[in-house]
Amino acid sequence: MLEQTEILPTQLQSLPDVMKVSHLYKSFGTKVVLADFNLTLGKGENLVVLGKSGSGKSVLIKCIIGLLEPEKGTIEMFGKNIPDLDHDELDKIRARVGFLFQSNALYDSMTVRQNLEFPLRRHWMQVTQAEVDKLVMEALSDVGLAHTVDMMPAELSGGMRKRIALARTLILKPEIILYDEPTTGLDPVTGKEIIQLIVEIQKKYKSSSLIISHDMTCVRLAADRVVVLIDGRCYAEGTYATLKKSDDPKVKQFFE
Amino acid sequence: MKCMNTRLPVKTAAFFKETGGISNFTARFFKETWKPRYEVAEFVHQCYIIGYKSLPLIGLTGFIMGLVLTMQLRPSLVEYGVASQLPAMVGIAIVREIGPVITALIFAGKIGSSIGAELGSMKVTEQIDAMEVSGTNPFKYLVVTRVLASTLMLPVLVMLSDAISLYGSYLGVNIRGVTSFRLFYMQVFDSLAFTDVLPAFIKSFFFGFAVGIIGCYKGYFSNKGTEGVGQSANSAVVVSSIMIFIIDLIAVQITDVFNLN
Numbered sequence: 001m002l003e004q005t006e007i008l009p010t011q012l013q014s015l016p017d018v019m020k021v022s023h024l025y026k027s028f029g030t031k032v033v034l035a036d037f038n039l040t041l042g043k044g045e046n047l048v049v050l051g052k053s054g055s056g057k058s059v060l061i062k063c064i065i066g067l068l069e070p071e072k073g074t075i076e077m078f079g080k081n082i083p084d085l086d087h088d089e090l091d092k093i094r095a096r097v098g099f100l101f102q103s104n105a106l107y108d109s110m111t112v113r114q115n116l117e118f119p120l121r122r123h124w125m126q127v128t129q130a131e132v133d134k135l136v137m138e139a140l141s142d143v144g145l146a147h148t149v150d151m152m153p154a155e156l157s158g159g160m161r162k163r164i165a166l167a168r169t170l171i172l173k174p175e176i177i178l179y180d181e182p183t184t185g186l187d188p189v190t191g192k193e194i195i196q197l198i199v200e201i202q203k204k205y206k207s208s209s210l211i212i213s214h215d216m217t218c219v220r221l222a223a224d225r226v227v228v229l230i231d232g233r234c235y236a237e238g239t240y241a242t243l244k245k246s247d248d249p250k251v252k253q254f255f256e
Numbered sequence: 257m258k259c260m261n262t263r264l265p266v267k268t269a270a271f272f273k274e275t276g277g278i279s280n281f282t283a284r285f286f287k288e289t290w291k292p293r294y295e296v297a298e299f300v301h302q303c304y305i306i307g308y309k310s311l312p313l314i315g316l317t318g319f320i321m322g323l324v325l326t327m328q329l330r331p332s333l334v335e336y337g338v339a340s341q342l343p344a345m346v347g348i349a350i351v352r353e354i355g356p357v358i359t360a361l362i363f364a365g366k367i368g369s370s371i372g373a374e375l376g377s378m379k380v381t382e383q384i385d386a387m388e389v390s391g392t393n394p395f396k397y398l399v400v401t402r403v404l405a406s407t408l409m410l411p412v413l414v415m416l417s418d419a420i421s422l423y424g425s426y427l428g429v430n431i432r433g434v435t436s437f438r439l440f441y442m443q444v445f446d447s448l449a450f451t452d453v454l455p456a457f458i459k460s461f462f463f464g465f466a467v468g469i470i471g472c473y474k475g476y477f478s479n480k481g482t483e484g485v486g487q488s489a490n491s492a493v494v495v496s497s498i499m500i501f502i503i504d505l506i507a508v509q510i511t512d513v514f515n516l517n
């Protein structure tokens with residue numbers, strides 16, 4: 001039986017921040033996607049950003065990892081403001097932050113082993129082949145797919161691909177993991193297994209997680225705290241239980 | 257219909273936008289090529305895929321091209337009583353013009369479309385973003401390696417294709433008559449000068465560059481999901497084929513200016 005993570009709501013405020021997003025603005029042409037968005041992520045916390053499709057959740061997470069540049073605002077991680085960093089400094093930060101893509105983004109032309117080796121070889125250039133093999137097998141074992149090491153991504157099911165993508169995210173032992181819609185495209189059972197895995201991984205690696213989702217099962221099972229993203233800003237914030245009791249119709253629509 | 261921003265017809269504005277986009281992309285290629293880190297392993301891998309794996313197709317088409325050209329030319333030359341000039345004529349035609357252009361067009365069809373589709377698919381499935389997050393400059397890893405490989409591999413393929421075409425031509429000559437291998441090649445090489453080979457060799461570098469850069473540009477900026485991937489592959493072939501003819505036209509003018517014709 002899946003349980004919520006061990007952090008109690010009363011403990012949330014005492015967690016030191018590992019990420020702080022302040023007054024973030026991002027627009028595409030005349031369409032404003034993020035407008036004065038604020039967010040903090042505590043150490044060891046699982047934070048879910050909940051919002052409708054097209055509300056700017058993926059834009060937010062891509063701004064955080066430096067794939068998109070915001071017009072205004074700051075994103076502080078490990079004492080640095082992400083929009084101010086040059087490419088080399090950004091790479092150093094990215095080595096400490098995992099990113100699970102919505103589409104998994106596994107390299108089709110590479111085997112599972114090569115997919116996992118890729119970020120290792122790029123970020124840790126001095127690592128030996130023996131260490132690489134050990135880390136690859138360790139990450140694959142963590143997601144229960146050690147036997148797929150020499151398979152191609154095309155040979156795997158949707159759930160297996162998601163797990164391999166998660167293993168690739170974990171291989172650098174990140175301190176913060178960003179999940180972009182981790183259950184999209186999966187059946188409810190597989191989706192639940194992936195959420196369970198995310199919770200287990202958070203406990204094992206003691207990492208902090210920012211999960212972007214509109215899947216209420218994911219929110220219920222994985223979130224220590226929920227931020228509701230509406231009209232480009234943080235509209236409501238709280239635990240799953242407190243938000244579920246909200247009388248605000250905009251918040252209530254997610255829980256009906 | 258007019259473009260709202262520029263008051264130009266939409267298709268004209270799109271043409272200028274595309275031309276500007278390709279120019280910027282090319283400028284970025286030259287800027288990024290010299291900067292470390294150098295993706296040597298990926299470059300060698302792309303040379304293998306773009307060069308070695310294209311060899312059977314290029315070889316087959318080259319062989320047929322030489323054979324058919326010889327068989328088509330023979331009746332006309334016989335009519336004018338100059339059938340003995342057949343090896344020389346075919347040799348010049350293949351080495352100067354037909355070999356480089358036909359090989360480049362086949363190369364555009366095979367490699368231009370494959371680069372366009374591969375990068376387009378990587379773009380829509382977020383693999384390019386994943387590469388960036390993994391501490392890799394995707395432009396250097398994907399674009400620079402492929403453009404360099406296609407620029408360097410096409411001249412090699414053109415030379416091989418020319419050689420195979422001439423062998424096809426030798427067989428074509430021998431279908432209706434008897435000419436020794438030695439005599440055939442002596443006639444071919446006696447008629448060829450350095451000024452026939454060099455411009456053809458140089459222009460094939462430009463053909464390869466055009467195919468690589470346009471294939472990469474179309475794929476790298478692919479959008480609209482899977483439909484966009486198909487469009488990228490298709491327009492990569494169309495635009496690079498047109499570019500091959502434009503470069504060929506410019507090359508002929510330049511060789512004419514330097515009296516190399």
